[in-house]
Structures are given as C-alpha cells and as structure tokens.
Amino acid sequence: MADLIDGKKISQDIKDEVRDKVTWLKEKKNIEVSLAVILVGNDPASTVYVNNKKKACEYTGIKSVSYELPEETTEEELLSLIDKLNEDKTINGILVQLPLPKHINEDSVIKRISPDKDVDGFHPESVGRLSIGERGFVSCTPAGVIQLLKRSHVEISGAECIVVGRSNIVGKPMAMLLIRENGTVTVCHSKTKDLREVTKRADILVVAIGKPEFIDASYVKEGAVVIDVGIHRKEDKKLCGDVLFNSVSKVASQITPVPGGVGPMTIAMLMNNCYEAAEMQNGIEAI
16 A cells, blocks of 8 residues: 655645745845735635635735735736736745636737746746746646655656646646756646556646546556646535545655645745745845
C-alpha cells in the first residue's frame, strides 16, 4: 500500500515559512507584501477560491486588496484597473480570478498584467523565463507539485517522469520544472498512442488529464510515485481526482490523495510567489 503524500501538512509548512519571511521583510526592511485580487462576477466556485486566498493572505501576513467587480464589467474597464495596479508601487502581486465572463478575453487580461507582478505565472514572459531557466514566477500548481516531491524525499534527478496532460497552466510548466530538476520527461495527451504502455515506464507519474478516475493500476509501474492534479465532484457529491485511488494506491510507492494532496499546495505557492515578488521588486536577494 502506497504512503500518502500529505499536501495539507506540506502546504502548512510552506505558509509558515512564508509568514516568517513576510514578517522579516516588514520588520527589517519596512516593506509590506501586498496582493491585489480581482473577481469579476459571482461564480460560486471562484468566490470560494478567492475567499481561500484571502484567508491565506491573512495567515501569512500578506495584505490582500480586493476588487469585486460586477458581471457586466467591460474588458476595457478591467484592463484599465490592471494598468492602475501595474503602476501602484504598493501592490506586489496581481491576481485575476479565472474563468472570466465570456465577453472578456482571458488572454488579453493575462498579457496585460506586468510580468513583475504576475504571481499566477501565466504571462507569456513568465513562461519564457521558466523555459530558459531564468528567475520568474511559475504557475502555482506545478510549482506545488515540485515541492510535494522534494519534501517527500522523491529523487527527481535521473527519474523517468511522465506528465499526462499538456495544458498551459499545468502540463507544460510541469514538464519544464521536471526538466529543470534533471528528470527525463515525456508529456502525454489525447493523441498519445498506447498511453498505458507509456505511463507504465514512469518512476514519477503526474496526472492532469481532466478525466475523473481515468488512471487505474494498469497504467502504473510497481513502486511509482503518483501525483494526482485532477479534482472532480462525483454524483454522490464526493471529490475524486484523475486517478482511481483505491486501485493505484495498491501498486504505487507514494501517492497524493484527493482532496488533501495537490490542492492545498496551489494557494501556498501563490503566497510564496507574492513574497518573491516583493523581494524582486525591492532588489532583495532571496532568503
């Protein structure tokens, strides 16, 4: 039976570390870390996510500046607000909660956020910095996966790493981060032939395919480390991931549960990105 990788505990450790660094920055440098969070409309899931981010800010000592805009907000109005926040030296990070209403172009909004305040790590310049190994912001979910692996003493260097999914938010940056850690990386997707044969090679299998409980034990090599990025609500209202947990946990050596695995890491890494934004904007060496 696989050992559980406890995302709740590891994310708490990271938030505690961020809180210590935020306190140090305020006490030693008189710099307050701040995050602007923009929510357009009243999507229930987005509202929950934004509230969770506010709670994490409060815990870590990061000042949260909230902008809750009506559904009918125009793209021009939203872009104008982002321009204002880009220029505001008291704001270190800008986060626009996705998805946006259909009349607003998400790509235009993402590209308008200054790369120096792009704590979500979605701006093309942030992605470019990641791809060439420069310091910059990394999408929070894949960054969280790397921390889960490292803090669970999983050896990435030299490992056969298979990523199932090629999204801009998870799959692609996940592959680049694993390469940065000297993993040997294969990315699978809907056009991959013999998916089961590919995934069974993995020492580390990261699943972000967006299909509930799709990966069962037949896809997994004995002793592999399995990271489940998916999250879905079943008909019985219970949450599940992209991995059939009861099946895969019998063959994996370590596995993340859903909930309580990757999910908590995303907000923890967002807090860390906010701190790093304040560091970089003020010319402070990483501590």
